Amino acid sequence: MPCAAPAAAPAWRSPLGVAARQKRRQGQLSGPRRQASRTGTFAGHNQAGSVGSFLSMTDFEHEFEEALEADPHTGELLVLVPFSVAEVYGTKGELPVRTRIEGFPYLGELTPYGEGYHALIVPRAVRRAVGKTVGDVLRVALSRDPDERVVPLPDDLAAALANEPAALAFYKKLPQPDQRAYVRYLAGAKRPDERGKRLQETVYRLGQGLKRK
Incomplete structure (x- = not known):
């Protein structure tokens, strides 16, 4: 039907x-x-x-x-x-x-x-x-999909968050859909310089306790 x-x-x-x-x-x-x-x-x-x-x-x-x-x-x-x-x-x-x-x-x-x-x-x-x-x-x-998912953390984001404990702690508390939103935002960059800017923005927003728009 x-x-x-x-x-x-x-x-x-x-x-x-x-x-x-x-x-x-x-x-x-x-x-x-x-x-x-x-x-x-x-x-x-x-x-x-x-x-x-x-x-x-x-x-x-x-x-x-x-x-x-x-x-x-x-x-x-x-x-x-x-x-x-x-x-x-x-x-x-x-x-x-x-x-x-x-x-x-x-x-x-x-x-x-x-x-x-x-x-x-x-x-x-x-x-x-x-x-x-x-x-x-x-x-x-x-x-x-009934199986439990784990959102993979990109290497560059993991390295950046390692130096920002508050941002990392906030990221870990986010529901998986919000974590995926940040990961997709990074993955959507078409050039290395664009990804670098998105990475900086992501770390800043996480440090401020903000979800991805």
Whole structure:
């Protein structure tokens, strides 16, 4: 049975356009996107880049096709999830998921994106592996990941925080979604000098007891 979609679209415009996205979700616009709900059983647990036995596309709870879009504020590339995560999974917050993107295994998170929507950020390594860029349609299969996650601390951030005990202590107290927000912010830098600036900003904000915006 199709899952209910949020009533409103995000304020920013997507490659499909707000009107087109609303029509597509109401079944008024033809196109490649397809969304189906399935119940499946997990057969494995691999990191992105390792295919192994990490489930076939038919072993997931949900399968859909959506265009890869760029967030104009952060530059991150993502796909919007075409169903209400709050209604299906009972949470408005971040949801860890196991996915296959174009058949490529990836452990990610469905992140709140405003107006009742959630988004799946598609990192550079996955995009390169599947040969997709902004505007391309991605076939995505996903299920909730019941396993406990640990947010890996980048080496440069770990080294910087080693000299800032207050910032490190605050970072360790942050919920995992907030830790991931800082890690993603650093990973989004395209040049070494940009990453250096983001690193300084991150350490400063953590030292001030501030979450990532």
